[in-house]
Amino acid sequence: MKTLGVEYQGYDGPSYSSGTTLFLSFFTRKVPTLIFAIMTMILSSFFAMLPAVLVGTALDELLVQGEVTSRFMLIIFAIVLSGALFYVISFLGLYTYVTLGFSFERDIRQEYFDRIQTHSLTFHDENNSSKLLSMGMTEISQMRQGVMPALRQIMNNIFSVLIITVTIYLTTDIYKAVVAFIGFVLYYILAIFQARRIIPIRTELANTVGVMTEESQEIFKGIEVVRSMRASLREIMRFRNTSEQYSNLGKTEGRMAAFYLPNVAILILTSLLFGWTLYDVSNGLLEVSAVIQVLGLLITLQLTSMMMPQMFLLLNAALTNSNRIWEKMNWVDPYPDPVISEIPDIDWEGDLEFRDVWFSYNNGRYALKNLNFTIPSGSKVAVIGGPGSGKSTLLKLLLQLYLPSKGEILISGVPFKNIPPHIVRQHVSRVEQEVFLFSGKIRDNISFAKPSATYEEILQAAVAAQAMEFISDLPEGLDTLIGERGVDLSGGQRQRLAIARAILADPDILLLDDSASALDSKTEELLRKALDNLSKDRMTITVTQRLNTLVKADLIILLKRGEIIAIGTHEKLLETSTEYQKIFELLPESEQLIKGGVS
Amino acid sequence: MSRHSSLFADKTRTRKSSELLRVLWRYLSKFKYSVALVAFLTLFYTAAVTYQPIIVQDAINLLIDNATFDTITLLVVFYLGLAVLGWVTQSLVTWVMASVQNELVHDLRSDTFEKLVEADFSYHSQIQSGNITSRVVNDTQEITTGLNVFTTSVTNLLVAFATLGVLFSISYWFGLISLLAIPTAMVITTVISSKGKVRMLKVRSSMGRVSGKLAENLSGVSIAKSFNQEERTSSEIRKLNNETYEYFKQLGAMMTMIFPSITLVSMIMIALVVYSGGMLYEQGLVTIGAIYLGTVMVRRFLSPILALSNNITNLQASLAALDRVTDILYSRPAVGNSPDAKPLEFKGGKVELVDVTFSYKTRKIESPGMMGGAPHMKSKGENGKIENVQVLKRVSFKIPAGKKTALIGHTGAGKSTVTKLLLRFYDPSSGSVLIDGQDLRDITLESLYDTVSLVSQEPYLFVGTVMDNIRYGRPDATDEEVYEIASMVGADEFIDALPDGYQTQLTESGKSLSAGQRQMITIARTMLKNPKILILDEATSRLDAYTESLVQLAQQKLFDGRTTLVIAHRLSTIRDVDQIVVMDDGEAVEVGTHDELMALNGKYTELYQTYYAHQGIEAIASD
Numbered sequence A: 001m002k003t004l005g006v007e008y009q010g011y012d013g014p015s016y017s018s019g020t021t022l023f024l025s026f027f028t029r030k031v032p033t034l035i036f037a038i039m040t041m042i043l044s045s046f047f048a049m050l051p052a053v054l055v056g057t058a059l060d061e062l063l064v065q066g067e068v069t070s071r072f073m074l075i076i077f078a079i080v081l082s083g084a085l086f087y088v089i090s091f092l093g094l095y096t097y098v099t100l101g102f103s104f105e106r107d108i109r110q111e112y113f114d115r116i117q118t119h120s121l122t123f124h125d126e127n128n129s130s131k132l133l134s135m136g137m138t139e140i141s142q143m144r145q146g147v148m149p150a151l152r153q154i155m156n157n158i159f160s161v162l163i164i165t166v167t168i169y170l171t172t173d174i175y176k177a178v179v180a181f182i183g184f185v186l187y188y189i190l191a192i193f194q195a196r197r198i199i200p201i202r203t204e205l206a207n208t209v210g211v212m213t214e215e216s217q218e219i220f221k222g223i224e225v226v227r228s229m230r231a232s233l234r235e236i237m238r239f240r241n242t243s244e245q246y247s248n249l250g251k252t253e254g255r256m257a258a259f260y261l262p263n264v265a266i267l268i269l270t271s272l273l274f275g276w277t278l279y280d281v282s283n284g285l286l287e288v289s290a291v292i293q294v295l296g297l298l299i300t301l302q303l304t305s306m307m308m309p310q311m312f313l314l315l316n317a318a319l320t321n322s323n324r325i326w327e328k329m330n331w332v333d334p335y336p337d338p339v340i341s342e343i344p345d346i347d348w349e350g351d352l353e354f355r356d357v358w359f360s361y362n363n364g365r366y367a368l369k370n371l372n373f374t375i376p377s378g379s380k381v382a383v384i385g386g387p388g389s390g391k392s393t394l395l396k397l398l399l400q401l402y403l404p405s406k407g408e409i410l411i412s413g414v415p416f417k418n419i420p421p422h423i424v425r426q427h428v429s430r431v432e433q434e435v436f437l438f439s440g441k442i443r444d445n446i447s448f449a450k451p452s453a454t455y456e457e458i459l460q461a462a463v464a465a466q467a468m469e470f471i472s473d474l475p476e477g478l479d480t481l482i483g484e485r486g487v488d489l490s491g492g493q494r495q496r497l498a499i500a501r502a503i504l505a506d507p508d509i510l511l512l513d514d515s516a517s518a519l520d521s522k523t524e525e526l527l528r529k530a531l532d533n534l535s536k537d538r539m540t541i542t543v544t545q546r547l548n549t550l551v552k553a554d555l556i557i558l559l560k561r562g563e564i565i566a567i568g569t570h571e572k573l574l575e576t577s578t579e580y581q582k583i584f585e586l587l588p589e590s591e592q593l594i595k596g597g598v599s
Numbered sequence B: 001m002s003r004h005s006s007l008f009a010d011k012t013r014t015r016k017s018s019e020l021l022r023v024l025w026r027y028l029s030k031f032k033y034s035v036a037l038v039a040f041l042t043l044f045y046t047a048a049v050t051y052q053p054i055i056v057q058d059a060i061n062l063l064i065d066n067a068t069f070d071t072i073t074l075l076v077v078f079y080l081g082l083a084v085l086g087w088v089t090q091s092l093v094t095w096v097m098a099s100v101q102n103e104l105v106h107d108l109r110s111d112t113f114e115k116l117v118e119a120d121f122s123y124h125s126q127i128q129s130g131n132i133t134s135r136v137v138n139d140t141q142e143i144t145t146g147l148n149v150f151t152t153s154v155t156n157l158l159v160a161f162a163t164l165g166v167l168f169s170i171s172y173w174f175g176l177i178s179l180l181a182i183p184t185a186m187v188i189t190t191v192i193s194s195k196g197k198v199r200m201l202k203v204r205s206s207m208g209r210v211s212g213k214l215a216e217n218l219s220g221v222s223i224a225k226s227f228n229q230e231e232r233t234s235s236e237i238r239k240l241n242n243e244t245y246e247y248f249k250q251l252g253a254m255m256t257m258i259f260p261s262i263t264l265v266s267m268i269m270i271a272l273v274v275y276s277g278g279m280l281y282e283q284g285l286v287t288i289g290a291i292y293l294g295t296v297m298v299r300r301f302l303s304p305i306l307a308l309s310n311n312i313t314n315l316q317a318s319l320a321a322l323d324r325v326t327d328i329l330y331s332r333p334a335v336g337n338s339p340d341a342k343p344l345e346f347k348g349g350k351v352e353l354v355d356v357t358f359s360y361k362t363r364k365i366e367s368p369g370m371m372g373g374a375p376h377m378k379s380k381g382e383n384g385k386i387e388n389v390q391v392l393k394r395v396s397f398k399i400p401a402g403k404k405t406a407l408i409g410h411t412g413a414g415k416s417t418v419t420k421l422l423l424r425f426y427d428p429s430s431g432s433v434l435i436d437g438q439d440l441r442d443i444t445l446e447s448l449y450d451t452v453s454l455v456s457q458e459p460y461l462f463v464g465t466v467m468d469n470i471r472y473g474r475p476d477a478t479d480e481e482v483y484e485i486a487s488m489v490g491a492d493e494f495i496d497a498l499p500d501g502y503q504t505q506l507t508e509s510g511k512s513l514s515a516g517q518r519q520m521i522t523i524a525r526t527m528l529k530n531p532k533i534l535i536l537d538e539a540t541s542r543l544d545a546y547t548e549s550l551v552q553l554a555q556q557k558l559f560d561g562r563t564t565l566v567i568a569h570r571l572s573t574i575r576d577v578d579q580i581v582v583m584d585d586g587e588a589v590e591v592g593t594h595d596e597l598m599a600l601n602g603k604y605t606e607l608y609q610t611y612y613a614h615q616g617i618e619a620i621a622s623d
Ligand SMILES: Nc1ncnc2c1ncn2[C@@H]1O[C@H](COP(=O)(O)OP(=O)(O)OP(=O)(O)O)[C@@H](O)[C@H]1O
Pocket: A125, A361, A363, A367, A385, A386, A387, A388, A389, A390, A391, A392, A393, A394, A433, A515, B494, B511, B512, B513, B514, B515, B516, B517, B542
């Protein structure tokens, strides 16, 4: 019938079998580049180690020859040369790896959002959006830190240990090489052991800082309530507690870093090899240069190992986060969309039927119960009911934001569940109760459903929604920015933009959630005109408190606690439903109407 | 929410470093003994690490001279001893500093939070809650980085001097070669703090944009779904994500230069030492051991120098954070208890506005991405905010004690502003607000809040149970009292139907409740507090007429004979009030009863008539 936007058929990016696989996918994303980065890493470990050996050789030459020889000069030149080679190679390697790391972060973030976005609203109800945000930003950044610097440094360190033990073997003997190797393995084991002790505290620290941030943000958002309810002191005490808890955890963590056991292993290893080499030299088994070389090598290795404990923690955090992210990405919908093999032909201008519809927000209570009714083609329907009676929920079902828990909704006899959601949403549009606008230009918000809309179309929609009335007062008209960095709009203004947005979507079935808005009478009058424009010639379902809409409706549905307690036209309900009578009498100025009708 | 942590935002600093350090010292002085201990331990640490390579030198020289077994053993033991000493002293420093740092941040954080809770509402309305939170959580933490810089700088300085001393004592040449480290460090620091900073800022603000968009698209997910625009939101994120990646690459290119450059320089320095050592050795001026010592020491000299110059950058960031925190710590709220404030003497609750003029202070936008840019011009529309526009202009009216008064007028007329002045969220620019003849500025805020309560236009709920929320203003209320109030306003019916009844957990400002339900809870919350003066600012706008009538009944029963101010657009909400005040564009234009005002045939009549016109009564009635 008409095309709206791009057809989006759900997430089509890669998927992973577990959190670990998600993390390890780093290795399979750009294999050749990664191989290059790793090769350069090995080479640069080699060049980083070389000077330690060369200094020993140079001094040996000096000692033996007793003067500066050309060979001595050659060795010095070799030191500078290996420095230069190190410079080039390690820069290339590092830079390649860094780009890999950042592209990993970028890709994961994109996949995360794309995946999360396609989850049904049940998911978004269950998950706090600010938590999802901090996962998408901070935790994914931490995943990247797991590959860069952590994995890189760990790999680099392993290569260094191997190269250096081999070099120790070459400059001394196999025993010292074995001892050095065992020493470093021991260091690693101790470091991992230590990391295991710290990990739970780290996790707790991260949680506490999360709680602290959330609590304080909540207080500042609701500061008017906090102060005027005289709860300041209470909240200050509560914050103090959280802060102290955090501070104690921080103290524990900090103290664990003191008396760091793995360093003792290194310390003993160095002293041991130092002593051992000294004895061997004094017994004439090794040259003096061996002392210089062994110590030089050990110092080089110590320098590269210094960061290892930190890197283990980063790697661990990355894996934990990866699992959490993976869980969110692979959330299993308790009410999965049915698989639709063939899109049926549908007459969207036909009758709409609710057949035994029950619905629950996955919380053990039915928000809608046993709804049975038919809306004839083209009707104007009004829905009324108290707070929480299920009016907005009913509209959400019609947009297929949720599927009924039981029963079905049919359009021209075709069950909704046989229609893919994006098809439903091409034909059904809603003006929501609490209007959500995106930050950006007003015109982009109006053309949200139809990005290809021309300026004329946007303008027409704005005029029809009675929104031009205030837009033309704004400094840049339709191009005015709204949202965080733009102008603030009042409730009535926002609502009219939402109407303009719906007008451009040009739906067959229009849903208006306008139950009781805080508008002054002038705005309300404009709004009514806008709504009249919008609802012309199409099936319209309106949640309303407006007397006039009720009286004019072809069908009124009265909801109470999720059930229909009365249904019919205004005249019929006035006669048959005492509930409706009660409500009608209380409606603004119905007495006037009744009196007016009588007189 | 560390999205806008302002690591590099030192350009806006307003205080001198010395002044800021004094502030820090005020907090640090509590730990002065710990600090002294740390300084003392640092001396030992420096001695240990400096002396260790000297032992190696001695060992090499002794070996060349065919040392005895015993001297070697002694040297090895000594070497090990120094290593252990270094480890122990460093560990002790870490241990002590762990307490100092964490306790200090806790003190700072709590004080900052407390100050912010009591800060002026004008402050809160100008700055996003996320940014305020960042002051409390991130900036205070940033200050410890500075503290760390302090202690590590001391250690680094000591080590650098000791190392330089050793080098010069071996040979002037070695000393001079090692000084190469200084220009190297300076070049690297300059690059980092100029170009690096610019690129860092770009990365940060770009990340900020990703985060902002992500936040928005997550909250607007149902809209994207409703209009089939998932592809679009996804590509918006992709675009920003790619942009950030490009900035990251630029930053990465620069940062990855640093480490290889340092290594290159240190290798050149080692080569120079070995070369000049060779020359000196020929002349018998140095030993082989000393040359070795020289190579170790030049390399070592580089790292404290680099650390020191790097610390200067960190310290800058830390001082900037301290500056922002100091702003808060030393701020004096404009609205607060005056020194001779007395508790309010309640005498019936007559409220009076005398010649009140008021304007909200300039709304400055705290630039979130640090890149700032020109703050957006605010529109002049009905809700637009422009500098110092007078929102109330010489408003005077009385709210009689024990009576119900209605305040009506178009959006933006200033109704909510009046309620904010009544609660002394702000003080009027001129004129005064009186309760029972006492100026609000002369009474304590506590007594004011005990007397006056507001149900505000925007229902705000806290994370917690429904019960906690209703009880928020009176934590000592019994369960029965809560049930009673809820049933009086007609909220019990839906609360009982919630999954866990009164114990249902509310998340994210009550996302799982309907709009009307949220409003009902705020009404119950305020009514439970049982104030002597009640203000309802469009408190029933999200309720249907039937529920509204229940609330009105409850209000009649509970607040009969108490001063009540009601703001509403629906005229049905205010049909039984004793007095009506009509506001228009910041002025109180008409005051009187319905009949009196109708007789005036002015603004009220106009409002009244549009109201019926839009209800379409005539149209229907004439059908
Ligand atoms: N996202 C959600 N998760 C869980 N429960 C929900 C959610 N949204 C609504 N509910 C519950 O479903 C019921 C119906 O809510 P709905 O929003 O449809 O009410 P409504 O009739 O539109 O009310 P109002 O007039 O206040 O807008 C309520 O009990 C509400 O608490």
